[in-house]
Amino acid sequence: MYLGRIVSVGMNKEKKPFIAYRVSSRSFPNRMAKSFEDKAAIIPKEGYEKDIFENAYIAYNCVKVVNDVAIVSNGSHTDVIADKIAIGMNIKDALSLSLLAMDYEKDDYNTPRIAGVITSNTDESNYECYIGIITDSKLLVEKVKYGAATFISTYECQSPEKVSFTATNSKEAAKLILDEGEFKKFTNPVASVGSIFNGQWTIESINL
Numbered sequence: 247m248y249l250g251r252i253v254s255v256g257m258n259k260e261k262k263p264f265i266a267y268r269v270s271s272r273s274f275p276n277r278m279a280k281s282f283e284d285k286a287a288i289i290p291k292e293g294y295e296k297d298i299f300e301n302a303y304i305a306y307n308c309v310k311v312v313n314d315v316a317i318v319s320n321g322s323h324t325d326v327i328a329d330k331i332a333i334g335m336n337i338k339d340a341l342s343l344s345l346l347a348m349d350y351e352k353d354d355y356n357t358p359r360i361a362g363v364i365t366s367n368t369d370e371s372n373y374e375c376y377i378g379i380i381t382d383s384k385l386l387v388e389k390v391k392y393g394a395a396t397f398i399s400t401y402e403c404q405s406p407e408k409v410s411f412t413a414t415n416s417k418e419a420a421k422l423i424l425d426e427g428e429f430k431k432f433t434n435p436v437a438s439v440g441s442i443f444n445g446q447w448t449i450e451s452i453n454l
């Protein structure tokens with residue numbers, strides 16, 4: 247099954263907050279994920295830079311960390327959500343407003359925008375996690391329960407689905423969403439990013 251881009255967010259089996267992201271792609275497979283201290287980006291591989299002039303949606307920051315909050319998404323709305331959180335907006339409003347303002351992508355597929363936002367607090371009273379999507383027919387922003395892990399995708403899985411997130415470190419998180427466990431059956435993997443909070447949001451990426 248082809249899901250396109252996949253966002254996963256929540257708590258792993260050890261109740262540690264995590265984010266994970268996968269690019270699957272039929273049309274632009276010559277891309278890679280690059281991780282930095284507080285962000286990760288999807289960019290064209292060397293020799294394919296001209297692709298970004300063909301399609302405005304294929305290069306972007308897919309992860310950003312603002313204070314203790316991690317944001318993961320399939321497009322430039324990562325930055326919009328991060329900016330709103332940085333000026334003090336609550337997670338649910340930042341996610342909802344950004345998805346609504348930026349809307350689905352105006353490409354041949356009306357590709358949805360998807361995103362997840364999570365705090366690093368492991369005590370239940372301060373923990374917050376949301377996942378969201380905007381398509382050409384709906385806007386959904388849903389709280390992810392304490393202890394739960396979930397994912398959503400651009401095609402096929404357009405409502406949050408529960409997942410068993412067994413990875414215990416950031417590299418394993420990137421590997422799991424790329425081609426292991428419940429994610430293995432999804433086709434056309436290209437690159438992935440993962441981060442499990444372990445005192446800090448260390449961000450790892452994997453490229454095929």
Ligand SMILES: NC(=O)c1ncn([C@@H]2O[C@H](COP(=O)(O)O)[C@@H](O)[C@H]2O)c1NC=O
Pocket residue numbers: 250251269270271272273274288301303304305320321351353354355357358400
């Ligand atoms: N975020 C991404 O990495 C991304 N890659 C491709 N797209 C969009 O989705 C369309 C379909 O791409 P594909 O056939 O690779 O699933 C592309 O024409 C492009 O407009 C993307 N937009 C949203 O997912």
